[in-house]
Amino acid sequence: MNRIIIKLGAALSIFAALSFSVKKDTVDVAAHSAKLHQSIISMDTHTDTVMEMYRGKDVSKLQVNLDKMRKGGMDAVFFAAYVGQGRRDDSTLLAKTEYAKAMISNFKDYAQKHSDEIGIAYTASDVRKLKKAGKLIGIMAIENGYALGKDISNVQMFYDMGVRYITLSHNNNNDICDAAVTQDNPKRGFRKGPEWHGLSPFGVKVVEEMNRLGIIIDISHTSAETVQDCLEHSKAPIIASHSCCAAIKNHARNLTDQQIKDIAAAGGLIQVTTYHGFMADSEAKADIKCYCDHVEHVRDLVGVEHVGFGSDFDGGGGFNGCNDASEIQNITMELIRRGWSDRDIKLFWGENVLRVMGEVERVARNLR
Ligand SMILES: [Zn+2]
16 A cells, blocks of 8 residues: 555656646746747738728737737738629729728728837838837738739839738639639639639739839739749749648648749748648647648748748638737747747748848839
């Protein structure tokens, strides 16, 4: 009996020591992460938050809001005005352009009302200045070039409103290019399969105008042929603002290893997204480890200089362990546990995006 108690006692003390060391590891890693996020710039290249705000959803319930950004140490968010693909007749196109303008104006008014907390950035150096001033940062974007209609002057109009990337398509083809995911739906004017085999002639002009003004070309949602055409026509690096790796989860929205190599060779970025359907076969398998596996797959293929974070929060993104902007440090902690250096974590969270923003600005200066 006594011996059993002694054995049990020894077992318990080993267990206690083990759980203490696990706790200590967690405390150390959490402290390391918190300290790191004070100095680095963390950026999220894709959210649909402005759409939800425009629809009047309670801001406190959104996956991205000022409180959650502060809590998570998320400094700068690209706020994309999402325009769902629809019919392509002239009056619908004009209405969609107005809808995108209204979403952007609504968010800029909100930022103005909270200007003591958040500022809008138009350049990479604005992002750094706002971080130094202790402010949160918003950068405007558009998800779906459908918002441009067929009018090339809308590229400049949206640039003047602050838009710094445009995702060329959403699901289904538009007047700019073919999409990765298409369906037959005559009522909405959709046809499955390629329409342009990449960029349309108007799409080529849009890419050139985006280069001239300094708007990043985003190929998330576009077809493989569109990605190839963008790489051929763009003079500046291009990005996938919210995509995962097809080598881990085979999905039309994810990027093949060859696409990842081609985008990186042109100086661009693969911003790994948090939507479970692009991460894994089941929602249960989409966890922090799975997310970091996608990140490390890109890193191992093309280097840490070409990977980052694009959540798709408030648009379907988020998984158990990283469900809103306040939980992003669970990713940092996992990367620390995997042996990532502070330098590499800093590149992943923001410096890569700032490099590409700077490069796109430089190309625009040279073209104007
Ligand atoms: Zn999307």
